Amino acid sequence: MSSSVYCIWQNALFNRACRKTKAGHPPRKRVLSMEKARELLAMFGPHTPQDACDLALSVLALDTGLRSSELAHLTLKNLDLQERTLSVIVKGGQWKTAVYSKATANCIYKWLADRDENCKTFFYSLN
Numbered sequence: 001m002s003s004s005v006y007c008i009w010q011n012a013l014f015n016r017a018c019r020k021t022k023a024g025h026p027p028r029k030r031v032l033s034m035e036k037a038r039e040l041l042a043m044f045g046p047h048t049p050q051d052a053c054d055l056a057l058s059v060l061a062l063d064t065g066l067r068s069s070e071l072a073h074l075t076l077k078n079l080d081l082q083e084r085t086l087s088v089i090v091k092g093g094q095w096k097t098a099v100y101s102k103a104t105a106n107c108i109y110k111w112l113a114d115r116d117e118n119c120k121t122f123f124y125s126l127n
Helices: 003-019 034-042 049-064 068-072 102-114
Strands: 085-089 095-099
Touching: 034 049, 049 068, 049 102, 068 085
Parallel strands: none
Antiparallel strands: 085 095
C-alpha cells in the first residue's frame, strides 16, 4: 500500500471513529502495552498476603480483560480451579465465563493460601 493510500485509509478510519463519539474525538483505547503491564506486575513482591492479593487481581484482570467491578464481585464459588474458568456478571447483567492461564492460576493459588476463608468475595482489602 502506498503511503498516500495508507494516509487516506487512516484518515477514513479516524473520521468514522469520530462520528461514533459524542465529542467528535476518537474513542480512547484502554489497553496496556506489554512494557506497562510488565511494570505493573513488577511492583508486587511475593512476600505479603497483600502482594499475593494484588498480584492475583492484576494478573486475572490482564489475562481475562474483565472490568474491576466484575472482579470485585467475584466469589470463590464462581471459580473453577480445575478448568481454570470463572463466571461473573458483566455489564448488562448477563453471566459470562472467562478462561485464565496456568500462570494466572499459580497466582490465584498463592492468594488462596493467604485468603480468609470466611470472606464472601474472592478479593478484598487487607487493610
